[in-house]
Amino acid sequence: MTVAVEPSLTLKLTDRINRIQPSATMAVVAEADKLRGQGIDVVDFGAGEPHFATPQHIKDAAIAAIQGNFSKYTAVGGTAELRDAIVHRHAADLSSDYRREEAMASVGGKHVLFNAINVLVDHGDEVILPVPYWVSFKDIIRYAGGNPVLIETDEARDFALTPEMVERAITPRTKLIILNSPSNPSGAVMRPDDLERIVSLAAKRGIWVLSDECYVYLNYAGKQFSIGSLRDYKERIVIVGSLSKTYAMTGWRLGYALAPAPLIGAMQKLQSQCTSNPTSIVQKAAVAGLNGPQQCVEDMRQEYIRLRHHVVKGLRAIPGVQCTLPGGAFYAYPNLSSFFGRSGINSAAELAGRLLRQAHVATVPGEGFGTREHIRISYATSSGELDRGLERMRKFFASL
Numbered sequence: 001m002t003v004a005v006e007p008s009l010t011l012k013l014t015d016r017i018n019r020i021q022p023s024a025t026m027a028v029v030a031e032a033d034k035l036r037g038q039g040i041d042v043v044d045f046g047a048g049e050p051h052f053a054t055p056q057h058i059k060d061a062a063i064a065a066i067q068g069n070f071s072k073y074t075a076v077g078g079t080a081e082l083r084d085a086i087v088h089r090h091a092a093d094l095s096s097d098y099r100r101e102e103a104m105a106s107v108g109g110k111h112v113l114f115n116a117i118n119v120l121v122d123h124g125d126e127v128i129l130p131v132p133y134w135v136s137f138k139d140i141i142r143y144a145g146g147n148p149v150l151i152e153t154d155e156a157r158d159f160a161l162t163p164e165m166v167e168r169a170i171t172p173r174t175k176l177i178i179l180n181s182p183s184n185p186s187g188a189v190m191r192p193d194d195l196e197r198i199v200s201l202a203a204k205r206g207i208w209v210l211s212d213e214c215y216v217y218l219n220y221a222g223k224q225f226s227i228g229s230l231r232d233y234k235e236r237i238v239i240v241g242s243l244s245k246t247y248a249m250t251g252w253r254l255g256y257a258l259a260p261a262p263l264i265g266a267m268q269k270l271q272s273q274c275t276s277n278p279t280s281i282v283q284k285a286a287v288a289g290l291n292g293p294q295q296c297v298e299d300m301r302q303e304y305i306r307l308r309h310h311v312v313k314g315l316r317a318i319p320g321v322q323c324t325l326p327g328g329a330f331y332a333y334p335n336l337s338s339f340f341g342r343s344g345i346n347s348a349a350e351l352a353g354r355l356l357r358q359a360h361v362a363t364v365p366g367e368g369f370g371t372r373e374h375i376r377i378s379y380a381t382s383s384g385e386l387d388r389g390l391e392r393m394r395k396f397f398a399s400l
């Protein structure tokens, strides 16, 4: 017997899922994979992840956890051992002062953001978000029912965000300000005194500040800084951290939050009804990463500094390409607007699409980050790959 199904009924999805888009960076990865599947040699500047392998002592801890049958559920927000390791590492490196009850682990930094924004932001609340922003912020805010309030930064001053810009964007509906220094995609690093002034003006008005510190160790502009060190304002601060970039562990999925205990409690409640604890074995690996030798972090940082100079020099040598010097993370964010109007190209999306299909170089167009004139180039790759991609780009731009 066949059962007739009304097609419009099967696709009636919720308003909240219809408010968001798939991640723009994931879309590039998929398209580049498709080309590779056809046997095409693609130079990949799209993926936002370290090219390094996870350090050996971290891998060994995971293997030991498997062999030791550390395979049961743990507390939702992670083991006490892991939460202590998070708190101690942050205190030692970034001068914060959190307790175990003010820390929790989730399935990656993205999951932490999802938890935090969904427990803080209600329908109609405004969330201040500097442009360019990392792709997922806007969609997670929208999913929660909030309204992103975008602030343009100043490219001529390396995408600087000032307290004055933030102050102008505040309204009675502002619930949260999101900061991400060093920034994905621009690499901009904020000055500690600007960060402090923003936190202070937010705290005075009862507004929360969420600091996404996924790249906090990849700071080439100055001493690494966390607003977690501004202890007087702790009651209004949420720190989002991740092991993904710091220890080259993107696929392992381990992120953490540091925040006032009641907020951590609410985030754990949400997490208890979706993923529960992050993978037990990964928690053991994370403890080894956080408590173990930190030289690997510095070694990777030094290599990124070298690659940053290499890629920025190469990009600036291409006629028509303008590129700020990123102060951190591992992305260059060149402005390509001088090519608009040539060969039918009028947007970063068209340009990145043609660059991928014609020159076989994968990059991420700026539209996903809120700007129309840029593409994001991840330089977390070898100098050889950078040279191959830069040469292809040079030829492609010359042909326009």
Ligand SMILES: Cc1ncc(COP(=O)(O)O)c(C=O)c1O
Residues within 6 Å of the ligand: 048, 107, 108, 109, 110, 111, 134, 180, 183, 184, 212, 214, 241, 242, 243, 244, 250, 253, 254, 255
């Ligand atoms: C700014 C920023 N925040 C958060 C994340 C999420 O990282 P993960 O979920 O791998 O910890 C990323 C990843 O690219 C990022 O760039």
